[in-house]
Amino acid sequence: MSIREQFTIPKNYKWWSYALIGVGLISTLLLYISHGTSADEHVRSRFWASLLQNSVFFLLVVNAAMFFICTTILAWGGWAISFRRVPEAIASAVPVIGIICGAILLAIVFGGDHAIYHWTDAEHVKHDPILNHKSVFLNKNFFLVWTVLTIFLWWVLGKKIRTLSIDTDKGVLSVAENKKFVWKNTVWAALFMVVFALTVMSTIPWLWLMSIDAHWYSTMYSWYTFASTFVSGMALIAIFVVYLKNKGYLEYTNQEHLHDLGKFMFAFSVFWTYLWFSQYMLIWYSNQPEETIYFQPRVHGVYKTIFFLNLIINFLAPLLLLMKRDAKRNYMTITLLAVLIIFGHWLDFFQMVHPGTSKNHVPAMLYDLGIGLGFVGLIMFVTGRSLAKHPMVPKYHPFFKESVIHHT
Amino acid sequence: MAVKKFIVGSFDDEAVLFPAVKEVRKAGYKIHDVFTPFPIHGLDKAMGLRDTSLHTAGFIYGIMGTTTALGFITWALTTDWPLNFGGKPFFSLPAWIPIMFELTVLFSAVGMVLTFCYLCQVAPFVKKDHFNLRSTDDLFIMALGCTAKSNDEEMISFLQSVGAKDVTVEHKETEWWLGRYDKETKIFEKTKTELVA
Numbered sequence: 001m002s003i004r005e006q007f008t009i010p011k012n013y014k015w016w017s018y019a020l021i022g023v024g025l026i027s028t029l030l031l032y033i034s035h036g037t038s039a040d041e042h043v044r045s046r047f048w049a050s051l052l053q054n055s056v057f058f059l060l061v062v063n064a065a066m067f068f069i070c071t072t073i074l075a076w077g078g079w080a081i082s083f084r085r086v087p088e089a090i091a092s093a094v095p096v097i098g099i100i101c102g103a104i105l106l107a108i109v110f111g112g113d114h115a116i117y118h119w120t121d122a123e124h125v126k127h128d129p130i131l132n133h134k135s136v137f138l139n140k141n142f143f144l145v146w147t148v149l150t151i152f153l154w155w156v157l158g159k160k161i162r163t164l165s166i167d168t169d170k171g172v173l174s175v176a177e178n179k180k181f182v183w184k185n186t187v188w189a190a191l192f193m194v195v196f197a198l199t200v201m202s203t204i205p206w207l208w209l210m211s212i213d214a215h216w217y218s219t220m221y222s223w224y225t226f227a228s229t230f231v232s233g234m235a236l237i238a239i240f241v242v243y244l245k246n247k248g249y250l251e252y253t254n255q256e257h258l259h260d261l262g263k264f265m266f267a268f269s270v271f272w273t274y275l276w277f278s279q280y281m282l283i284w285y286s287n288q289p290e291e292t293i294y295f296q297p298r299v300h301g302v303y304k305t306i307f308f309l310n311l312i313i314n315f316l317a318p319l320l321l322l323m324k325r326d327a328k329r330n331y332m333t334i335t336l337l338a339v340l341i342i343f344g345h346w347l348d349f350f351q352m353v354h355p356g357t358s359k360n361h362v363p364a365m366l367y368d369l370g371i372g373l374g375f376v377g378l379i380m381f382v383t384g385r386s387l388a389k390h391p392m393v394p395k396y397h398p399f400f401k402e403s404v405i406h407h408t
Numbered sequence: 409m410a411v412k413k414f415i416v417g418s419f420d421d422e423a424v425l426f427p428a429v430k431e432v433r434k435a436g437y438k439i440h441d442v443f444t445p446f447p448i449h450g451l452d453k454a455m456g457l458r459d460t461s462l463h464t465a466g467f468i469y470g471i472m473g474t475t476t477a478l479g480f481i482t483w484a485l486t487t488d489w490p491l492n493f494g495g496k497p498f499f500s501l502p503a504w505i506p507i508m509f510e511l512t513v514l515f516s517a518v519g520m521v522l523t524f525c526y527l528c529q530v531a532p533f534v535k536k537d538h539f540n541l542r543s544t545d546d547l548f549i550m551a552l553g554c555t556a557k558s559n560d561e562e563m564i565s566f567l568q569s570v571g572a573k574d575v576t577v578e579h580k581e582t583e584w585w586l587g588r589y590d591k592e593t594k595i596f597e598k599t600k601t602e603l604v605a
């Protein structure tokens with residue numbers, strides 16, 4: 001079988017990515033004019049909360065692609081090699097979105113407003129015993145150091161793992177070289193995994209998202225965020241794989257691989273629901289005011305529709321529509337559900353962030369959707385460029401054959 | 409009970425078996441079954457077997473488990489014996505979801521094991537006739553069913569031509585039965601295995 005090695009970005013694709021970035025920029029500008037320039041910091045916080053929600057969500061989603069690569073490396077999984085360049089290309093958006101996200105976060109923390117992060121108000125923290133108690137962790141300096149370090153480490157380690165993979169394109173490796181290659185990959189993937197565990201799976205959601213409701217805490221929160229972004233990351237990979245298959249690339253990727261991507265989408269939707277429910281049920285059951293305060297605007301307040309819609313889109317739809325084997329092997333269903341899942345988890349982030357700043361009314365979601373589409377365009381743009389830079393199939397990778405003969 | 413006649417080919421290589429299965433099907437012979445020492449990915453597809461209905465059965469059992477749990481707890485805690493747990497409503501769904509989940513898993517798991525046993529016709533004390541015991545060790549056994557119209561000689565030579573190491577003509581019981589092999593010798597009386605090649 002001949003391989004189309006070189007991805008040339010189709011004109012349509014380029015046009016769409018520019019158009020979406022344009023939509024994002026216009027939405028940002030409109031929201032800035034309508035809310036961002038206001039004299040009231042609570043009105044201003046609407047603008048920043050929207051940027052926070054979108055940038056954090058899409059950063060965690062593209063970083064989930066690197067997490068997927070690292071899990072397959074550590075598990076010695078060979079099945080994903082035939083489309084390995086796709087998650088690699090998606091992960092190359094981490095530095096770009098990371099810089100945007102970091103700038104937004106630092107602007108919120110150091111900008112002087114306290115409407116989103118109450119704990120940044122030093123005067124208030126003095127009189128607030130709970131925040132005072134938490135100030136060892138929730139303070140501006142730690143936020144600055146940890147945020148910068150986190151984004152930098154994701155960038156550097158991700159870059160290293162991508163470079164290792166691209167180095168295999170030079171030619172056939174000997175057995176000894178292959179062994180060394182696998183070992184090097186394992187070491188770097190393990191390092192990434194440690195950083196990932198210390199950031200996405202624990203501290204980063206606490207700092208970036210949970211601290212919006214600074215008095216409240218949940219030990220499930222980081223896992224829940226991780227599950228949300230990982231399932232969206234798998235959906236994003238699936239969309240790109242289907243798109244490239246449609247364009248006649250990725251000759252060695254077939255229904256068997258799509259089936260496994262579908263399994264990931266299915267399984268982690270259920271995993272997300274498990275964590276969602278574990279968090280909700282324990283708080284509902286013990287019924288303590290300082291814990292139920294989080295769910296008050298979400299379950300009984302104005303966010304009620306979004307809260308239950310979230311559960312329908314992210315649990316019932318994947319559970320029922322992806323359960324059948326044929327559905328997971330069908331390009332159409334996978335694409336539709338992948339789009340639905342990404343939108344659903346974006347909505348999940350919407351209801352995680354916005355009730356913290358606007359408890360009594362749901363902000364007009366079209367602005368946020370527009371900004372979200374801008375990030376989608378950015379991901380398309382960076383991923384497309386990165387795909388076009390290197391051969392599409394890592395054909396000298398030691399596990400390549402395993403991926404070609406993959407059977408589910 | 410029905411004893412039928414089969415042409416049985418033994419293969420000692422997976423790489424020979426696969427094309428052989430395809431050739432045999434292409435030539436129009438009916439494969440009764442292929443027995444292998446280990447599961448071989450893709451063999452079911454090569455043999456043209458339909459997808460198993462085990463998943464559908466599992467889904468139905470799961471739904472049954474969910475409804476059983478929901479129905480029973482609802483009846484017990486709202487109608488039959490309402491109890492006040494910390495001021496929660498009698499119908500407090502979130503607290504029941506773990507139980508509904510557990511019963512879903514239990515019903516689907518037990519149901520699927522039993523269905524699997526039924527579909528494969530295996531169960532304690534149930535016996536099946538076998539073609540060649542070495543299919544549990546190191547040989548791949550392909551059994552072709554004979555009909556009134558089929559020509560034994562032709563099938564034997566065809567199996568040899570696609571790479572079978574031995575070909576035998578065997579009379580075998582196709583159904584399963586309760587009991588012990590040694591007490592069921594009468595079915596073996598009819599059996600006459602002849603090694604033809």
